[in-house]
Amino acid sequence: MAGTDLWALELACREEGYSSVCGCDEAGAGPLAGPVYAAAVILPFGAELPGLNDSKKLTEKKREALFLVIREQAVAWAVARVEAAEIDETDILSARMKAMQLAIDRLTPAPDFALLDGNRDHGRSAAVTAPHRMIVKGDSLSASIAAASILAKVSRDRYMKEIAAQYPQYEFDRHKGYGTKRHYELLRQYGPSPIHRRTF
Numbered sequence: 001m002a003g004t005d006l007w008a009l010e011l012a013c014r015e016e017g018y019s020s021v022c023g024c025d026e027a028g029a030g031p032l033a034g035p036v037y038a039a040a041v042i043l044p045f046g047a048e049l050p051g052l053n054d055s056k057k058l059t060e061k062k063r064e065a066l067f068l069v070i071r072e073q074a075v076a077w078a079v080a081r082v083e084a085a086e087i088d089e090t091d092i093l094s095a096r097m098k099a100m101q102l103a104i105d106r107l108t109p110a111p112d113f114a115l116l117d118g119n120r121d122h123g124r125s126a127a128v129t130a131p132h133r134m135i136v137k138g139d140s141l142s143a144s145i146a147a148a149s150i151l152a153k154v155s156r157d158r159y160m161k162e163i164a165a166q167y168p169q170y171e172f173d174r175h176k177g178y179g180t181k182r183h184y185e186l187l188r189q190y191g192p193s194p195i196h197r198r199t200f
Contacts, residue, residue, distance in 0.1 A: 006052070006141065006146065007045065007143055009115055009138075009142045010142065011045075013113050018111075018112040020109065020110075020113070021042065021144060022041060022042045022107055022111035022113075022114050022115070022144060023040070023114070023117075023143070023146070024038060024041075024100050024114050024115065024116045024128075024132075025116075025138070025145050025148040027039075027155075028177070029092055029096055030179070031177035031178045031179070032177055032183060032187070032196060032197055032200045033170070033192075033193065033197060034159065034163070034172070034177040034195055035087075035156070036081065036095050037079060037081045037156040037159075038079070038081070038096065038099035038103045038152055039077065039078065039079045039149070040078050040103035040114070041076070041147040042075040042107060042109075042111055043073065043075065043147055044075055047143070049066065049073065049143065049147065051066060052066060052146050052150075053146055054140045055149040055150045055153040056149075056153075057140075058150070063154050064154060067151060070147045070150060074147070076111075078103045078105075078107050079155045080100075081099055081156070081159075082095040082099045082102075083195075084197045086098075087199070090126065091124055093120060093124075094123030094125040094126040097122055097123050097127050097128050100128050101126070101127070101128050101129060104130045113130075114131065116128060116133070116135065116145070117137075117138035117145050118138070119134050119136050156176070157176055160172045160173065160176040167195070169190050170183070170186050171183070
């Protein structure tokens with residue numbers, strides 16, 4: 001992401017009359033354990049955030065550095081999560097949408113419009129209700145969505161590192177709950193923990 005291209009979507013929204021636009025993204029849809037996180041961010045239009053990109057394309061060190069810068073520069077930011085038990089009770093798509101809407105709802109000041117990463121805005125039991133537009137691969141196309149992707153990813157990774165102390169046998173600090181070969185080995189050995197998703 002470079003130059004003015006990463007502000008093109010925000011600019012289009014401003015031209016449509018929206019003065020305050022947030023980006024929203026989630027992290028942790030695929031893991032076998034832990035919550036799904038979402039973040040929403042309103043950035044000052046045109047803010048300089050060197051190295052800003054889709055969180056999946058950044059090293060952990062770079063994500064951590066940008067996490068601090070984004071929170072310092074943001075007009076508003078918020079993070080929300082939906083726990084594994086609720087994911088099992090509903091479905092992962094609904095949980096993702098609920099987490100996104102919760103994050104948007106926590107922004108102060110509230111945005112006029114939201115840019116969301118992905119192509120789905122509702123599950124069976126939850127939906128994003130704020131005025132919004134879905135952007136496929138938005139975390140690579142929008143500064144605001146990229147910033148949200150970093151806040152969501154870092155927040156979730158930090159949580160999984162903390163929970164690793166409670167369940168050290170699962171090594172959550174290493175794989176963050178994702179279905180790695182080692183994680184499956186530990187699951188076979190110890191069975192699921194209270195934070196594992198039973199429907200995955």
